[in-house]
Amino acid sequence: MVELEGTKLSEKEIETLPGVIYYKPFTRYKFTAGYAVSVFLEGLKRGKIVGSICRRCGRVYVPPRSYCEYCLKPTDEFIELPDRGEISTAVISYISAKRGRLEKPEFVGVIRLETPGYREGSYEFAGLFHKICGITEEDVKTGKAIGMKVKARWRPPEERAGSILDIECFEPIGGGED
Numbered sequence: 001m002v003e004l005e006g007t008k009l010s011e012k013e014i015e016t017l018p019g020v021i022y023y024k025p026f027t028r029y030k031f032t033a034g035y036a037v038s039v040f041l042e043g044l045k046r047g048k049i050v051g052s053i054c055r056r057c058g059r060v061y062v063p064p065r066s067y068c069e070y071c072l073k074p075t076d077e078f079i080e081l082p083d084r085g086e087i088s089t090a091v092i093s094y095i096s097a098k099r100g101r102l103e104k105p106e107f108v109g110v111i112r113l114e115t116p117g118y119r120e121g122s123y124e125f126a127g128l129f130h131k132i133c134g135i136t137e138e139d140v141k142t143g144k145a146i147g148m149k150v151k152a153r154w155r156p157p158e159e160r161a162g163s164i165l166d167i168e169c170f171e172p173i174g175g176g177e178d
């Protein structure tokens, strides 16, 4: 390190130097969900899962998209889907949504919703990523959770805010502990 000439200033002196301004910006952010996802979030508030469909190829998108990436054209309409499906992936998480350590783990995974009345395999996408309740660590470790039929556990209507968390979690059909 090179010793520079001059008088070294302490942190305190720097803070009190004229012309030094300490400024903490106060910033707020707004996120726009876009048209299709807004329709999805409005649907959740009403206790409905809304997707969109491309009539040309029959693909169903949940959450909805306004554009079919296979046909390169706008999707045709919004459709309501059942609030049930099956677990396609599940993991045991010891980390909370706020990144803290959890004593009691949570289960999260991807739920593939049912698409009755639409062509087989119309819902090709990974599905909804959400919390899963009513399953055990054993279910996940042994792979028993995969393919399990689950249903959305909705928050009471007055608590819904148009958020993905209007669904508390997906739980096995027929109930479960938790």
Ligand SMILES: [Zn+2]
Binding pocket: 054, 055, 056, 057, 058, 059, 068, 069, 070, 071, 072
């Ligand atoms: Zn299409």
